Amino acid sequence: MSQTPSRLDGVPILGNAHQAINPLDFVEQCRDHPSPVVRAHAGPKTLYVVVQPRLVRDVLNSRDGRYRKPEHIRYGIDNFGGEIDPSVVSQTRSAWEPVMSSDGVQAYAKTLTGLVDEFLSGWDTGTVRNVHEEFRELCLRLACELFLDVESPLTGPQYSEMVDGFSQRFSPKNVAIDEVLPDWVPRLSQREHRTSRAHLKTFLDGLPTDPESTNGMLLSSLLDASADPDSKISESLARNEVGVLLIGAMEPFAVGLAIACHQMAVRPDVQAEMHWESREVVEGTTASLGDIRELQYTEQVFRETLRLHPPLYTMFRETAAAVSLGPYDLESGAQVWLPQWAIHRDASHFDDPETYDPTRWAGENDHSPFAYFPFGGGPRHCPARRLSLMLAKLVLATIALRYEVTPATTETLAVRPELALRPTSGVDLVFSGRE
Secondary structure, eight states, rough: OOOOOOEEBTTTTBBTTHHSSHHHHHHHHHHHHHSSSEEEEEEEEEEEEEHHHHHHHHTOOOSSSEEEOHHHIIIIIOOSSSSSOGGHHHHHHHHHHHHHHHHHHTTTTTHHHHHHHHHHHTOOTTEEHHHHHHHHHHHHIIIIIIIIIOOSSSSSHHHHHHHHHHHHHHHHHHHHHHHSOOTTTTTTTHHHHHHHHHHHHHHHSSSSGGGGGGOHHOOOOOOOHHHOOOOOOOHHHHHHHHHHHHIIHHHHHHHHHHHHHHHHHHHHHHHHHHHHHHHHHOOOSOOOOOGGGGGGHHHHHHHHHHSOOOOOOOEEEEEEEEEEEEEEETTTTOOOEOOHHHTTTTTTSSTTTOOOOGGGGSSSOOOOSSOOOTTOGGGGGTTHHHHHEEEHHHHHHHHHEEEEEHHHSSSSOOOOOESSHHHHHSOEEEEEEEO
């Protein structure tokens, strides 16, 4: 028998808008509600917060178009070359297969290691570095040198400014304003977002269009697909996928690396264990892909970082038609939230969930599927999740080997939800070279 999800208490007119404007607290309230799907209202809009992993799985694994990304996501970071036909998503994802295959990884192994070595070798000992900005620059170099085989038209600071223009558009305040104001009403966030889109379009328009003219593993794969008469991937859609990589994938990864470094700095016991492991495993001063399998504790550190501080604090979907989710009926056009922040911190799935404990990932994990989903899931999962984990281990192990990392200030790490759950004022750390 179908049911209507229980409603979270709100106030007249606003409903739950005053709660949703602080989304981290809001999704925790929903998680602690008795119902696995919680109904809330932000003004006239209905939204459902799904906090049961099994139902999260059902939403993300849906392949019939019943759940789509909301308009503010589709316009904000998904569509740089026009509306995306959902039927081609699987084809764009398949373009990642050569990049992620064993042969693909081996083909760029030396390039990847060399990039990490060169990048970290520029860090003078004893200097204070905002690692969020540093890792943004690393991501830009990774994309240009490895995936695209192009010289970046942007400097690190220019790229960071462009990402900020996209990121701030997704702050709860700006999303709420966009819901009630028509597009023609001028506002700062809209102008900055349009400026960033224009800069990104210039970047994408300058990419090669002939697959024979590039050695970039992802770009050549996408262009090969666009040249196939049986493929639905157009040249503009190929560029669009690169845009999603540069903004939607790289920023969460940069945030994850930055917060992992912060955890190293404020937890000397964690850092000491990482240093010991790196000394035991790595030959020389830079971790390589041959070391990946043995860097088990380093992997646990990154996984735990993504659990406690998931760069994607929630995934947004919208019902394209009336749907049934488990025993619940959801109407067409409703927003659906799948909150990693709340589910990753649920005592039903993780012991002492507010405690940072990398060793919880040692051995077999008995948590429910989709109780941990930092990279999403289903047909639209992050295609670079395997590479992200490998690269994180290379970077973090090399840092632990070369440097002692300490906080530059006594301030606690504050985060704010935007495109990713980003640090509020950067992550300033001191890197002192080891003997």
